[in-house]
Amino acid sequence: MSSTQKTHLLDLLAESHSSTQEVLKKVGLDLQVYMDPVWRVRDILWHIAVWDRQATNSILAFENGGQYAIQDFDEGVFNEAAFKEGREFTQDQVLEESNQARLEFQHAVQKFPLDQLDSQLLFPWGDEQGDVAKLVKYMIEHDNEHRAEIIAAGKF
Numbered sequence: 001m002s003s004t005q006k007t008h009l010l011d012l013l014a015e016s017h018s019s020t021q022e023v024l025k026k027v028g029l030d031l032q033v034y035m036d037p038v039w040r041v042r043d044i045l046w047h048i049a050v051w052d053r054q055a056t057n058s059i060l061a062f063e064n065g066g067q068y069a070i071q072d073f074d075e076g077v078f079n080e081a082a083f084k085e086g087r088e089f090t091q092d093q094v095l096e097e098s099n100q101a102r103l104e105f106q107h108a109v110q111k112f113p114l115d116q117l118d119s120q121l122l123f124p125w126g127d128e129q130g131d132v133a134k135l136v137k138y139m140i141e142h143d144n145e146h147r148a149e150i151i152a153a154g155k156f
Helices: 003-024 041-063 075-086 091-111 132-154
Strands: 032-035 038-040
Touching: 003 041, 003 091, 003 132, 032 041, 032 132, 038 041, 041 075, 041 091, 041 132, 091 132
Parallel strands: none
Antiparallel strands: 032 038
């Protein structure tokens, strides 16, 4: 992978986050997106931030010669625990965490050595490996999915 491709990945991460921020200007953080259980926009932002952190953990572990995966990963259990954790924070704290987690994810991609960008690292869910580009693309798809759900709930 070239430095141009790396820059493209960073641009995609920034654009995806900016697109979500634009949607937030049109909806309140208390807008209900899911009904059972009730997840509001703020919960989704927290959820995305948690996953950005997990992706960052995988990248950093690989850079340090190791691997990272969420221990005893069960998607439903993990997401529910993260949801409950996020409810402990104010809306401002959720917004700050959303921005900070994405910046740290971008920073991890930025400093990832060019000569290792095609290397296979363990993804945080533990049953899949791929290169940094694939991980970034997964996370952007994750953003897009949730952004579309917020837009649908906001009916615009």
